[in-house]
Amino acid sequence: MAGLIPQGFIDDLLNRTDIVEVVGARVKLKKAGKNWMACCPFHNEKTPSFSVSPDKQFYYCFGCGAGGNALGFIMDHDNLEFPEAVEELAKKAGVDVPREESGGRRKPRQPTDSPLYPLLAAAAEYYRLALRNHPKRQAAVDYLKKRGLTGEIARDFGLGFAPPGWDNLGKHLGGDDLQQKAMLDAGLLVENAESGKRYDRFRDRVIFPIRDSRGRVIAFGGRVLGDDKPKYLNSPETPVFHKGQELYGLFEARKHNRDLEEILVVEGYMDVIALAQQGIRNAVATLGTATSEEHIKRLFRIVPSILFCFDGDQAGRSAAWRALESALPVLKDGFRVRFLFLPEGEDPDTLVRAEGADAFQARFVQQAQPLAEYFFQQLMIEADPATLEGKAHLATLAAPLIEKIPGNNLRLLMRQRLSELTGLGNDALSQLAPAAPPQDAPPMDYGDYAYAHTEEAPVQQQWTPRREGKGGRDGKGWKKDFNGKGGGERIPRQPPVKVETPVLAALRSLLHHPTLAQAVQDARDLAEESDQYAQLLVALVEALQKKPGQSTLALIARWHGTEQGRLLRALAEKEWLIAGDNLEQQFFDTITRLAASQRDRSLEQLLRKARQSELSSEDKDRLRELLSRPAGSVT
Numbered sequence: 001m002a003g004l005i006p007q008g009f010i011d012d013l014l015n016r017t018d019i020v021e022v023v024g025a026r027v028k029l030k031k032a033g034k035n036w037m038a039c040c041p042f043h044n045e046k047t048p049s050f051s052v053s054p055d056k057q058f059y060y061c062f063g064c065g066a067g068g069n070a071l072g073f074i075m076d077h078d079n080l081e082f083p084e085a086v087e088e089l090a091k092k093a094g095v096d097v098p099r100e101e102s103g104g105r106r107k108p109r110q111p112t113d114s115p116l117y118p119l120l121a122a123a124a125e126y127y128r129l130a131l132r133n134h135p136k137r138q139a140a141v142d143y144l145k146k147r148g149l150t151g152e153i154a155r156d157f158g159l160g161f162a163p164p165g166w167d168n169l170g171k172h173l174g175g176d177d178l179q180q181k182a183m184l185d186a187g188l189l190v191e192n193a194e195s196g197k198r199y200d201r202f203r204d205r206v207i208f209p210i211r212d213s214r215g216r217v218i219a220f221g222g223r224v225l226g227d228d229k230p231k232y233l234n235s236p237e238t239p240v241f242h243k244g245q246e247l248y249g250l251f252e253a254r255k256h257n258r259d260l261e262e263i264l265v266v267e268g269y270m271d272v273i274a275l276a277q278q279g280i281r282n283a284v285a286t287l288g289t290a291t292s293e294e295h296i297k298r299l300f301r302i303v304p305s306i307l308f309c310f311d312g313d314q315a316g317r318s319a320a321w322r323a324l325e326s327a328l329p330v331l332k333d334g335f336r337v338r339f340l341f342l343p344e345g346e347d348p349d350t351l352v353r354a355e356g357a358d359a360f361q362a363r364f365v366q367q368a369q370p371l372a373e374y375f376f377q378q379l380m381i382e383a384d385p386a387t388l389e390g391k392a393h394l395a396t397l398a399a400p401l402i403e404k405i406p407g408n409n410l411r412l413l414m415r416q417r418l419s420e421l422t423g424l425g426n427d428a429l430s431q432l433a434p435a436a437p438p439q440d441a442p443p444m445d446y447g448d449y450a451y452a453h454t455e456e457a458p459v460q461q462q463w464t465p466r467r468e469g470k471g472g473r474d475g476k477g478w479k480k481d482f483n484g485k486g487g488g489e490r491i492p493r494q495p496p497v498k499v500e501t502p503v504l505a506a507l508r509s510l511l512h513h514p515t516l517a518q519a520v521q522d523a524r525d526l527a528e529e530s531d532q533y534a535q536l537l538v539a540l541v542e543a544l545q546k547k548p549g550q551s552t553l554a555l556i557a558r559w560h561g562t563e564q565g566r567l568l569r570a571l572a573e574k575e576w577l578i579a580g581d582n583l584e585q586q587f588f589d590t591i592t593r594l595a596a597s598q599r600d601r602s603l604e605q606l607l608r609k610a611r612q613s614e615l616s617s618e619d620k621d622r623l624r625e626l627l628s629r630p631a632g633s634v635t
Helices: 007-016 019-024 070-078 082-093 116-133 138-146 151-156 168-173 177-185 250-256 269-277 293-300 314-330 348-355 357-366 371-382 388-402 408-422 426-432 502-512 514-519 532-546 552-557 563-572 580-612 617-628
Strands: 030-032 035-038 050-053 058-061 160-162 189-191 198-200 205-211 217-224 232-234 262-266 283-285 305-311 336-342
Touching: 007 070, 007 082, 007 552, 019 035, 019 050, 019 058, 019 070, 070 082, 116 160, 116 168, 116 177, 116 205, 116 217, 138 205, 151 269, 168 177, 168 198, 177 189, 177 198, 217 269, 250 283, 262 269, 262 293, 269 283, 269 348, 293 305, 293 314, 305 314, 314 336, 314 371, 336 357, 336 371, 348 357, 371 388, 371 408, 388 408, 388 426, 408 426, 502 514, 502 532, 502 552, 502 563, 502 580, 514 532, 514 580, 532 552, 532 563, 552 563, 580 617
Parallel strands: 262 283, 262 305, 305 336
Antiparallel strands: 030 035, 035 050, 050 058, 160 205, 189 198, 205 217, 217 232
């Protein structure tokens, strides 16, 4: 497993990076005052609402709410994980990314510069040329033609041919024992445990290269042409290939259309390719594994809608239910999941060739079931709500699953539906699933912030819609459909945004004016353990005191990918509408109040302890210190 990237390196890398240059390399920007504007790359729009601030080194879209720093943009736009995004920025800056283990020891970079990548690329080229030139290629060519594939599709997906024989690829790539060892690590060769002999993993098969999000070959799938078993064979797990995370065809789908609205998940390589042959270029497939939560998280970073397409037999319905269970914990409001079941004995490959693309796509509209409908339909097969016993069993089955859903609106609506079916109220259902659902954020909804509440600027509501498809919600609160058009159902506006608490206001002040931290003394005396906001304020103050002069983006990068990071980003993305003097006074007023409260709590605890038993010398020193310190003395 790759080691941690040192935080100091990330700070330095962000300081070296100009977000305008990063975004401008991918999106056409136009100067607008001190900022740059563009049409948002994350949703369709005609009027630019995507802003890039060189001062704050942040981007923000006022249409869909997307925002972040250079790392966040690279992750969202290029569909990269955090370490890959760091690697991308480091490559641009001309520096290597250090790694360290938990003990702090440096570890070499991996696996983004792994020697396995060029080796796998060479193997893919060998297989591709073998499909064109090898004397025994005809069986593979006939098979692909029989499946209705053209040379163009074969080229787009890099299809190839592994000739019959034990060591064709091994001889072609050749090399010393070190090269052979690398081929074993890449899954290209297999070693016999008893004899030690090495031979090609893929033999007499049509080859399907598997690419990662950057288009690099990371593994292969092979479909047998003879009678060998198994019919389909995948590469094993390797340092660059993890079956539970990758999706076949995702790179090709995104390359064909950067503005995907929905992704179709099917079961096999040939389903993906046959659909692409018919012009349906948004299909992907898992790689011999069930659809995982990681798969769905990855897809929801790209599109707001997923359509699972399964065979209509029992195996297909079992796979669909597993996919549903994986989807529940990541199903936020604004995302949707649907299920389409094909006639028994058919799969996407055979059906799309038989009826054509238009008829096949018509099934998406006419037959696909929303997740909630499929959820209750399946559970009611096992638990019949027509009887009291069935109602009780249905509630027992459904309530814990519903509570996994992070989307508040969907969870509430599904709970209401369960209540209608069983006659049980919220209190009774809550007892069946006492655990609180996972939350995207701390209790305060900081994602839909307005402006600061001051005498100069009263609270105003800034509507920042979630991704409800391309268009989100329009200005009148109507949800737009997935073509960006109006006419969807009416969705009530959220209630007016709450006034920020003093601690959140102090956090925002510190992000916009980091030098304030230098005037704070004894930061650890500001917060108790249970106050997450105050604890974050303390951490921010200490980070700035240890390393003065850090930029806003460097501070936020410390908490990237966490709830704290999302809170800090949301706070930093809004400008203060308050004079500098007032802002500073408000900050120190908050610090003083926090210190006084914490001092009172500590005093109370020590005095209570003194009444019950003898204080230790350390406790006595602490008590004398607190009694002698002026209340709120922190600056």
